[in-house]
Structures are given as C-alpha cells and as structure tokens.
Amino acid sequence: MHDLAMQLAVIGVAGIASQWLAWRFQIPAIVMLLGVGLLFGPVTGLMNPRADFGELYTPLVSTAVAIILFEGGLTLNFREIRETSTAVRRVVLVSGPMVWIMTAITAHYVGAMSWPVSIILGALLVVTGPTVIMPLLRHARLRPRPASMLRWEAILNDPVGALFAVVSFEVYLVLRGAHDAENLFFTTILALVVAVAGGIIAGRTLARFFTHGHAPEYLKAPILLAVVVAMNAVTNLLLEEAGLLTVTVMGVTMANARLASLNELRRFKETITVLLVSGLFIILTASLQRSVILSLEWRVVAFLVMVLVVIRPIAIFVSTIGAGLEFKERLLVSWIAPRGIVAVAVAGLFGATLSRYGLPDADRMVAYTFAVVAATIILHGFTLQPLARILDLRVTNRPGILIVGASRFSIALAQRLKAQNVPVLIADSNWSHISEARLAEVEVWFGEILSEEAHHSLDLSRFDHMIAATDNDAYNALVCTDFGAEIGRSEVFQISSATGRPQTSGARHTMHFALGGIPLFKPPRSYNQVRDHVIDGWAFQATRLSEEFGIKEFHDTRPDETLPILWIRPSQEIIFAAAEGAGEPGPGDTIVSFGPPRAERDQEKIVRGTLTEREARRERARKTGEEVSTKQAEGTS
Structure with a gap:
C-alpha cells in the first residue's frame, strides 16, 4: 500500500478502532495498537511508513x-x-x-x-x-x-x-x-x-x-x-x-x-x-x-x-x-x-x-x-x-457516586447506597449541611465543588457517576456541565432540569439541551417536590430481584408513585433508571427506589385487594427499607 492518502486513512481508522475496542473489552489500548502495527508492517508487509513517507517521516x-x-x-x-x-x-x-x-x-x-x-x-x-x-x-x-x-x-x-x-x-x-x-x-x-x-x-x-x-x-x-x-x-x-x-x-x-x-x-x-x-x-x-x-x-x-x-x-x-x-x-x-x-x-x-x-x-x-x-x-x-x-493501591474496586448538595434527600440516598457497599461522597460548601451528613456517618467533602482546590484534592477517579442535588437548578446544570467532560456526559444526573418544567413556562426559561445533566427521575421531579416527599415520609429501599420475584412483581407490590433510581448488578455495575438505553433490571440486580412510607403502601394494596389487614399489620411491624426476600414477595403476591 503506497498511496499515502489511503495509508493515512487506514492508520487513522485502525488506531481509533483499536482505542474503542480496548475501552469496550477493558484491555490496554497500547497493546492493541502494538499488535495492529506489527500486523500492518513486519507480519504482512502491507505498509512501511518510513520508506513511504520518505524525508517527511522524521x-x-x-x-x-x-x-x-x-x-x-x-x-x-x-x-x-x-x-x-x-x-x-x-x-x-x-x-x-x-x-x-x-x-x-x-x-x-x-x-x-x-x-x-x-x-x-x-x-x-x-x-x-x-x-x-x-x-x-x-x-x-x-x-x-x-x-x-x-x-x-x-x-x-x-x-x-x-x-x-x-x-x-x-x-x-x-x-x-x-x-x-x-x-x-x-x-x-x-x-x-x-x-x-x-x-x-x-x-x-x-x-x-x-x-x-x-x-x-x-x-x-x-x-x-x-x-x-x-x-x-x-x-x-x-x-x-x-x-x-x-x-x-x-x-x-x-x-x-x-x-x-x-x-x-x-x-x-x-x-x-x-x-x-x-x-x-x-x-x-x-x-x-x-x-x-x-x-x-x-x-x-x-x-x-x-x-x-x-x-x-x-x-x-x-x-x-x-x-x-x-x-x-x-x-x-x-x-x-x-x-x-x-x-x-x-x-x-x-x-x-x-x-x-x-x-x-x-x-x-x-x-x-x-x-x-x-x-x-x-x-x-x-x-x-x-x-x-x-498491593491495595487502587482507589476502589467498584464504581462510586459523587453527590453534590447535602440535604435530607441526598443524605438518605447516600446511607442507602453505603448500605449496599457503594462508595459514595457528598460535597457541599455549607458547613451546617455537611455536619448533618457527617452525623449520618457519610463521607463528605467540605468546599466549593467547582473550585480549583476541588479538582486537585478530590480524586474523581473514585467516581463513575455524579448526582447534582442542590436547590439551585442553574447550579446543578453548571456542575453537571463542568464534570460531564471528565466523568462522562451520560453519567451525570441532576434533580430538576429544565426538561422537567411545565411547557407553559416558555422557551426563554428552558436551558439549552447541551447544558446540565440527565434528570434523575422519570418523569423529572424538582427539588421542592423531592423535599416534600421526604417530609411526607418517603424513604429509600433496596430490593434484590430473583427468578421468582422479578421486575413485574416489584411494581405490583409497590404503589404507582414509587420511583426506581438505579439498580446494582451482581458485577457491581451501577445502572441509572433515567439513563438512555438503561433497559430493565433482571434477576440478581438490586433496585434502589424512592417511594411512599410503608403504611401508605399497605393501605393502597388493601384497596387494590392484594393485602389483608392482618398482613398489613405484619408488614408495618417490619423496619422501613428492609430488603424484600423471595419468600416475602410470594406472601404479598
């Protein structure tokens, strides 16, 4: 192959394809590039760039x-x-x-x-x-x-x-x-x-x-x-x-x-x-x-x-x-x-x-x-x-989540994630907010997340996902836009984005689609709505699915208002429900959801005829947020 234009095209396509395959199969990209070069040169003799490029090579x-x-x-x-x-x-x-x-x-x-x-x-x-x-x-x-x-x-x-x-x-x-x-x-x-x-x-x-x-x-x-x-x-x-x-x-x-x-x-x-x-x-x-x-x-x-x-x-x-x-x-x-x-x-x-x-x-x-x-x-x-x-010199063996904004909602979410052994950290510049998170035994970072100090002292390689959960929509969008380039645009989420506003608010109140992160909830919920849910007693639950208790049974045993946020696969991979192409959780996955208090759920199931009064009393005696087992699921079906 002595046509320089074609040679450059082949090298460019093969190089980027090697980078993508290395990312896809989690192998060092340099190893693949080395193999491709050997294949093109000494093995097949398809090209010899030193000779073909001539004096331009060096x-x-x-x-x-x-x-x-x-x-x-x-x-x-x-x-x-x-x-x-x-x-x-x-x-x-x-x-x-x-x-x-x-x-x-x-x-x-x-x-x-x-x-x-x-x-x-x-x-x-x-x-x-x-x-x-x-x-x-x-x-x-x-x-x-x-x-x-x-x-x-x-x-x-x-x-x-x-x-x-x-x-x-x-x-x-x-x-x-x-x-x-x-x-x-x-x-x-x-x-x-x-x-x-x-x-x-x-x-x-x-x-x-x-x-x-x-x-x-x-x-x-x-x-x-x-x-x-x-x-x-x-x-x-x-x-x-x-x-x-x-x-x-x-x-x-x-x-x-x-x-x-x-x-x-x-x-x-x-x-x-x-x-x-x-x-x-x-x-x-x-x-x-x-x-x-x-x-x-x-x-x-x-x-x-x-x-x-x-x-x-x-x-x-x-x-x-x-x-x-x-x-x-x-x-x-x-x-x-x-x-x-x-x-x-x-x-x-x-x-x-x-x-x-x-x-x-x-x-x-x-x-x-x-x-x-x-x-x-x-x-x-x-x-x-x-x-x-x-040698225990890796940051973590499983993906973590960085949460920006300490509130009752984000602290409760962090506690639930921590209970599932998911590395989680809450960052906030308000000391009183951070103090509440520290009392809840959640790892915290006190300071402005957008500061230069944060970029140098906060090791972002620990986190594969980020949630912006402050009460300021514009600030949430700014944080997601800034960190999206490093963490990944498809891995940054926020409470209440412009897409969640009523259509009557007009185009002048809607942020550009390139700004901000993905809405954390489907359909989107504002910070005020989430805060009201917490005041009303909504809580987080972690539920493991099985062959007998699948996603259909999960939805049947919970009120319609329940909001699945993410699920954790047996491989420890975290999938957010709002992410594009997330699909549905399967057997072995653990769903982290946000829903009404158990008493309200029990009353709704009674109205729907799926739970007796005696079973409701028994369920209310159980601790809120308890993981549902297969046997319990069969008892409420």
Missing part, C-alpha cells in the same frame, strides 16, 4: 511527539505533588542517571554491543513513555500518590532521556572527529538554556496573552498548537530533540498559570493526543523491518530480565530512600516503567546514522529498543491493575 514523528509531551505537561500541576515532590525529583535526577549507567553496562556485557551503542541505548531506556502510562493510569484507577509519581516521571523523563541520547550521540561524533568538542559543549549549554528559559517565557507569555483577552476563544487552541510546533522546531535547530524539553517546560508552565480557559485547551489537546498516539504507535511499529526483529537472539532475553527486574527496582528503591513513600508504593513504581514512542523514534533516528558510520550493532540497538518497548507494554499493561489490587 520531522512528522518529532512534531507529533512534541505535541504529546506538551499535552502531558498541561496535566502537571505542582499542587498535585505536594506529597511526592521529593520522590519525583529523586526519580528524575537520581534514578534516571542510574538507569542510564546500569543499562549501558548491561548492554555491553550481556548484549555484546560496542560501548558507543551501549551508552546511547542506556540513555534511550531512561524514558518511561507518557503515551503508554497515561492510558494505563486511566484504566488502572490508582491512588493519587503512585499515579502522580508515574505520571510526572513519564512526562519529565521523556525529554531528559532523549537529551541523554542526543548528547551521547554527539560525543561519539566528536570522538570520531566529525564535530568539534568546544562547539558541542557550547551548543548543548545553549540548547538547555533556550529549552528551559524559552519554555517558561513562551508559557507565561501565552498565558498572559490569553488572560488579557488578546485572542478570541476559537483561536486559542490553534495559536497554542502553532506555538508548540514552532518552539519545538526552533530549539531543535540548536540541538536535535532538545525541543522536547522546551515544550514539556512550556506545558508545565501553562498548567500552573491561572488560566480560565485551560480546561477547554486541555480537552482539545487531549483529543489531538489520542489521535497522534494511536497513529504514531502503528506507524512506528509498522516501520520495523522483519529482519531486525528476527535478529533478536537469546541475549535479548537476559537483557530484558536485567532491565525489568534488576536495574529498574535498584534505581527506584535507592533513589526513593527517605522520600516519604510506602514500601508497596515503591514496589509498584519500581515495576511499572513501560517505554514508548520517544524511545522507538530516537532509536530509529540514531540507528540509521550509526550504521552509516560503520557500527555493525547499530541495527541491534533498534531491535533491543523495540524488544524492551514491546515487553514492557505487554507485561506492565496487563499487570498494573492486578498488582495495584494486590
């Missing part, structure tokens, strides 16, 4: 990697690493050089490579790849501290490792007489100064430019993208791959600026990054030659064992001594270190150049790099989640 890959690293930098806020700042600094400044030195020695004595190739390979394998770490962290739901450690290390180590490799390569050229030593020293220092200072200046300048209204909203993202590409290219004129450090520093600088439009910019960049990661992994893997892969011998297995289970653990455990991390956190971080795009891209760039200088094992360096990348993606991709579960 600058396109370099630019794409720069954009990915900048987007990663945008996620790094210094407030997130208040507890791990010491550990992060040590991992970057101490562990990185240790990995470089130990890997170079291993490559020379175990891999039988020449010293120049070994040193460059050691530098390349310092990187841990944000393109791999980010999807894994999104899937693994780690606790904040180890997740922050892995994310910061991956983003900061990528440009650092690339610079190590560039400097090693340039030193080799100096030793061969191809470059002047003084010129290399001056260029390296100048490139580092330009990279760090230029990244900070560019980030602050753009932040001020946007804050002062010098650019309209629709141009902010394009301007940002253009500046990132330009800064990367300009710094690379001084020293190859130094632009990666520039854009990383620029991203971190902007992430810590008080920029109102940062969330929108981050979402735009995240969308581009998903596209680039999907395409790049396929392109880089498809560019591998079958002969290079076949050149791998038994030495690579010993090399992999040393890199994964000896070098990395030693470097992490030594560098984090006294850094305030628990042993299990250090153990997890010492194992999880997948390599990614930067390692493969830079190895391919230097491998070809070293081959031209007559180093016979330059191609083996590319093969070894690919072997490490493939092995770490597969091993770490499939073991991160089980290992985190064994």
Whole structure:
C-alpha cells in the first residue's frame, strides 16, 4: 500500500478502532495498537511508513511527539505533588542517571554491543513513555500518590532521556572527529538554556496573552498548537530533540498559570493526543523491518530480565530512600516503567546514522529498543491493575457516586447506597449541611465543588457517576456541565432540569439541551417536590430481584408513585433508571427506589385487594427499607 492518502486513512481508522475496542473489552489500548502495527508492517508487509513517507517521516514523528509531551505537561500541576515532590525529583535526577549507567553496562556485557551503542541505548531506556502510562493510569484507577509519581516521571523523563541520547550521540561524533568538542559543549549549554528559559517565557507569555483577552476563544487552541510546533522546531535547530524539553517546560508552565480557559485547551489537546498516539504507535511499529526483529537472539532475553527486574527496582528503591513513600508504593513504581514512542523514534533516528558510520550493532540497538518497548507494554499493561489490587493501591474496586448538595434527600440516598457497599461522597460548601451528613456517618467533602482546590484534592477517579442535588437548578446544570467532560456526559444526573418544567413556562426559561445533566427521575421531579416527599415520609429501599420475584412483581407490590433510581448488578455495575438505553433490571440486580412510607403502601394494596389487614399489620411491624426476600414477595403476591 503506497498511496499515502489511503495509508493515512487506514492508520487513522485502525488506531481509533483499536482505542474503542480496548475501552469496550477493558484491555490496554497500547497493546492493541502494538499488535495492529506489527500486523500492518513486519507480519504482512502491507505498509512501511518510513520508506513511504520518505524525508517527511522524521520531522512528522518529532512534531507529533512534541505535541504529546506538551499535552502531558498541561496535566502537571505542582499542587498535585505536594506529597511526592521529593520522590519525583529523586526519580528524575537520581534514578534516571542510574538507569542510564546500569543499562549501558548491561548492554555491553550481556548484549555484546560496542560501548558507543551501549551508552546511547542506556540513555534511550531512561524514558518511561507518557503515551503508554497515561492510558494505563486511566484504566488502572490508582491512588493519587503512585499515579502522580508515574505520571510526572513519564512526562519529565521523556525529554531528559532523549537529551541523554542526543548528547551521547554527539560525543561519539566528536570522538570520531566529525564535530568539534568546544562547539558541542557550547551548543548543548545553549540548547538547555533556550529549552528551559524559552519554555517558561513562551508559557507565561501565552498565558498572559490569553488572560488579557488578546485572542478570541476559537483561536486559542490553534495559536497554542502553532506555538508548540514552532518552539519545538526552533530549539531543535540548536540541538536535535532538545525541543522536547522546551515544550514539556512550556506545558508545565501553562498548567500552573491561572488560566480560565485551560480546561477547554486541555480537552482539545487531549483529543489531538489520542489521535497522534494511536497513529504514531502503528506507524512506528509498522516501520520495523522483519529482519531486525528476527535478529533478536537469546541475549535479548537476559537483557530484558536485567532491565525489568534488576536495574529498574535498584534505581527506584535507592533513589526513593527517605522520600516519604510506602514500601508497596515503591514496589509498584519500581515495576511499572513501560517505554514508548520517544524511545522507538530516537532509536530509529540514531540507528540509521550509526550504521552509516560503520557500527555493525547499530541495527541491534533498534531491535533491543523495540524488544524492551514491546515487553514492557505487554507485561506492565496487563499487570498494573492486578498488582495495584494486590498491593491495595487502587482507589476502589467498584464504581462510586459523587453527590453534590447535602440535604435530607441526598443524605438518605447516600446511607442507602453505603448500605449496599457503594462508595459514595457528598460535597457541599455549607458547613451546617455537611455536619448533618457527617452525623449520618457519610463521607463528605467540605468546599466549593467547582473550585480549583476541588479538582486537585478530590480524586474523581473514585467516581463513575455524579448526582447534582442542590436547590439551585442553574447550579446543578453548571456542575453537571463542568464534570460531564471528565466523568462522562451520560453519567451525570441532576434533580430538576429544565426538561422537567411545565411547557407553559416558555422557551426563554428552558436551558439549552447541551447544558446540565440527565434528570434523575422519570418523569423529572424538582427539588421542592423531592423535599416534600421526604417530609411526607418517603424513604429509600433496596430490593434484590430473583427468578421468582422479578421486575413485574416489584411494581405490583409497590404503589404507582414509587420511583426506581438505579439498580446494582451482581458485577457491581451501577445502572441509572433515567439513563438512555438503561433497559430493565433482571434477576440478581438490586433496585434502589424512592417511594411512599410503608403504611401508605399497605393501605393502597388493601384497596387494590392484594393485602389483608392482618398482613398489613405484619408488614408495618417490619423496619422501613428492609430488603424484600423471595419468600416475602410470594406472601404479598
């Protein structure tokens, strides 16, 4: 396939399809992308992007990697690493050089490579790849501290490792007489100064430019993208791959600026990054030659064992001594270190150049790099989640619900969910409201949920759903709109949305359909209506369905006013009744419903002839909210 337009189309469709399948079947996306690239390239020979793209291949890959690293930098806020700042600094400044030195020695004595190739390979394998770490962290739901450690290390180590490799390569050229030593020293220092200072200046300048209204909203993202590409290219004129450090520093600088439009910019960049990661992994893997892969011998297995289970653990455990991390956190971080795009891209760039200088094992360096990348993606991709579960470093093993607004209704709902072992948290900025929730032994967060502090201190990875239940319709809609992008638009619900207003209220009183969340009840109920129900004695019940007592029996034994809110499947998945395409609960599901008091239900069943007076008295003696068993259900049918 040599038609570039068709090749790009196939790569794009295959990349996004791999991302979707990975999400659908809960497997690491990087593993699927790696498999697709191998299938398109070395296995079938369907495409060879390096040869087909020609001279455009290297600058396109370099630019794409720069954009990915900048987007990663945008996620790094210094407030997130208040507890791990010491550990992060040590991992970057101490562990990185240790990995470089130990890997170079291993490559020379175990891999039988020449010293120049070994040193460059050691530098390349310092990187841990944000393109791999980010999807894994999104899937693994780690606790904040180890997740922050892995994310910061991956983003900061990528440009650092690339610079190590560039400097090693340039030193080799100096030793061969191809470059002047003084010129290399001056260029390296100048490139580092330009990279760090230029990244900070560019980030602050753009932040001020946007804050002062010098650019309209629709141009902010394009301007940002253009500046990132330009800064990367300009710094690379001084020293190859130094632009990666520039854009990383620029991203971190902007992430810590008080920029109102940062969330929108981050979402735009995240969308581009998903596209680039999907395409790049396929392109880089498809560019591998079958002969290079076949050149791998038994030495690579010993090399992999040393890199994964000896070098990395030693470097992490030594560098984090006294850094305030628990042993299990250090153990997890010492194992999880997948390599990614930067390692493969830079190895391919230097491998070809070293081959031209007559180093016979330059191609083996590319093969070894690919072997490490493939092995770490597969091993770490499939073991991160089980290992985190064994070490008890996952946030939770089941989906949780975040409730905004503490009221008698939301507290009662939280208590019922807690009784079903569903993680639940109530957030409110009113201390008296929060106090009532605390007295009810419900986990709470006191503060403004829309504040910057909430986004940094409240771990949203714990929650798969959110309910906005304050007495302000507009505020509920604002909260759902803000959190919908992170939790999922189909997983945010609110009491009383505009869709629940009477038709006579007119279009001017109806919110735009793109704002707010899904009404919690069908048909929608306002906050005042729900409050009145609570005053009238309505309560929450949890009812488990069975083969004998199904959804029909559930409705038959309850008054028409009863409102099913959600049901919990045996797999612990939570389905909201108001969600689109929710369907109906089945045997084994537990329904959480909101309905009239039991006395009222009994009277209604008596009127309908489904319950005798004696049975009614017996039922009233039971505790409100008791779970209905199959035997009880048969007695009331």
